[in-house]
Amino acid sequence: MAKAPLMEKVLGKLLNLSGFESRVVGAKHRRLHVFVGEGSGSLPPIMLVHGIGASASSFGPLMHLLRSSFSKIIVPDFPGHGQSAPIPNLKGHDQMFSETCASLTEFIREPIYLFGNSMGGAFSVYWAEHYRELTRGLMLCSPAGAPMEKRELDAFRSQFDLSTLAKARNFAGKLTHSMPAPAAWLLALSLREVFATKTVRTLLANLTPGDGLHPDVLASLDMPVMFLWGKSEHLMPEVHFNYFAAHLPGHVYITRPERFGHCPQLDRPAELARYIVDFSSSATQSKVRGAA
Numbered sequence: 001m002a003k004a005p006l007m008e009k010v011l012g013k014l015l016n017l018s019g020f021e022s023r024v025v026g027a028k029h030r031r032l033h034v035f036v037g038e039g040s041g042s043l044p045p046i047m048l049v050h051g052i053g054a055s056a057s058s059f060g061p062l063m064h065l066l067r068s069s070f071s072k073i074i075v076p077d078f079p080g081h082g083q084s085a086p087i088p089n090l091k092g093h094d095q096m097f098s099e100t101c102a103s104l105t106e107f108i109r110e111p112i113y114l115f116g117n118s119m120g121g122a123f124s125v126y127w128a129e130h131y132r133e134l135t136r137g138l139m140l141c142s143p144a145g146a147p148m149e150k151r152e153l154d155a156f157r158s159q160f161d162l163s164t165l166a167k168a169r170n171f172a173g174k175l176t177h178s179m180p181a182p183a184a185w186l187l188a189l190s191l192r193e194v195f196a197t198k199t200v201r202t203l204l205a206n207l208t209p210g211d212g213l214h215p216d217v218l219a220s221l222d223m224p225v226m227f228l229w230g231k232s233e234h235l236m237p238e239v240h241f242n243y244f245a246a247h248l249p250g251h252v253y254i255t256r257p258e259r260f261g262h263c264p265q266l267d268r269p270a271e272l273a274r275y276i277v278d279f280s281s282s283a284t285q286s287k288v289r290g291a292a
Contacts, residue, residue, distance in 0.1 A: 005193055008082055011057035020063060020073070022083070026103030033083035034076040034104070041069035043280050044113060044136055047104075048075045051118025051144070051263070052203055053160075053194045055082030062265045065273035070280070074112065076104060078119075080199025090199060092206040093119070097126045108134060113280050115139040117263060118236075119203075122213060129217055137224035137283045139276060142233055142262050146240035147212035159235065160195060160204055168192045176267040177232040177259040215247040224283035225252040228275060230260025253279065 012035075016022055020037040035056050046066060048059045056075040063073050079096055080086035087099055100123065113136050116124030121143020128135045148156060162168040168188035172179070179187070194200060227248055229241045245254060255275065257264070264272045 005190065007190055008055060008057060011060060012083060015057060015060055015063070018064065020075075023107070025106050026099075030079060030087060030099045030103055031085045032076060032079065032100060032103040034074060035063070036075075037063060037067060037073040039067040039070040039072055041067070041071060043070045043277070043284055044111060045072035045074060045108075046070045046113040046115060046276070046280065047108075048073070048265075049114060049116040049120030049123050050075075050078065050081070051120050052078075053081070053191060053200050054118075054263070055194075057082060058263070059265055061269040062273055062276075065269055066276065069273075069277045070113075074104075074108065076100065078123075080197060081194070086197070086199045090202050093122070093203060093211075096203070097123050101127060101130060105131065105134070110134070111136040113137045113139065113283075115141065115276055116143060117141040117265065119144045121145065125213055125217065125221070128221055128223065132223070135223050137226075137280065138221065139226045139228065139279060140244070141228045141264065141272075142230065142236055143227075143244065144236075144240075145213035146236075146243040147210050148207075150209045152237070152239075153207060153209055156237070157204055157207065162188075162192045162195045165189070165192065168195075174234040174261070175263045176261040177230070177264075179267055218244065218247040219249055221249055221252075224279070224286070225249070226275070226279045227252050227254045228260070229254075229256050230262070230264060231256050231258050232261040235262040 015035055020035040023034045023036055024031050026032040050058055056077045059075050066073055077084035111134050114124040114127060121140040122145035124138050128138055162171055165188060168191050169185060172184045172187040172191060227244055260268060
């Protein structure tokens with residue numbers, strides 16, 4: 001596994017002690033760290049996928065809340081994030097998504113639900129496009145992947161300049177509806193370290209105008225989909241919500257919860273868990289009725 005920051009090691013150890021096993025999967029050049037926890041619920045397995053600069057451990061409270069509803073919780077660290085090793089000579093998102101999928105499909109053998117936040121939302125669509133037989137449903141929370149023109153892309157990318165602690169604190173404030181000041185400053189310190197890594201810098205630098213999820217890919221998602229975009233979203237521009245709302249298929253459940261920011265798992269885990277469980281329960285029951 002990769003050398004992780006101290007806070008990441010502490011959070012990871014706490015998750016291990018609470019019953020979430022750390023697994024390392026993938027070929028030698030793409031060793032991927034994944035938390036796997038057995039649940040006591042009847043719902044199929046669920047995979048939680050984090051965004052750029054985040055890690056699997058950021059889902060800690062949510063992971064615990066979901067264990068009583070799902071049969072298994074799977075939470076990977078993207079390459080170069082958390083405890084996963086970086087990809088040598090990384091070119092961009094497509095390569096990272098492809099290699100992450102190759103590692104995960106070594107042990108994921110049954111259809112799963114995916115909850116993807118930010119970059120994890122774009123990855124979830126990629127997974128569904130390439131592994132439809134392993135996809136029960138998608139929950140896209142403030143997903144990345146809307147194409148941007150150069151001016152919009154430059155403005156978006158400028159938000160990730162965390163060269164000073166003050167800028168990092170401002171960025172941390174955009175991630176949630178509300179966060180106590182001490183927690184926000186602590187998060188800012190961690191974010192500065194992570195966003196200085198080669199992996200994150202490469203992913204941001206290699207974004208180009210027009211990159212993103214094609215409308216045809218979004219329209220082809222025939223499995224149950226929930227599109228969640230909080231009313232306290234301050235990182236992603238509203239035009240990104242409009243893009244997804246315009247191109248996702250008509251059966252998609254769109255919800256805009258109050259007090260949800262970009263990463264509701266950080267400050268609203270209990271409320272977010274209810275959305276996830278309710279949606280997954282409804283989708284599972286619909287499939288059972290359809291099979292009958």
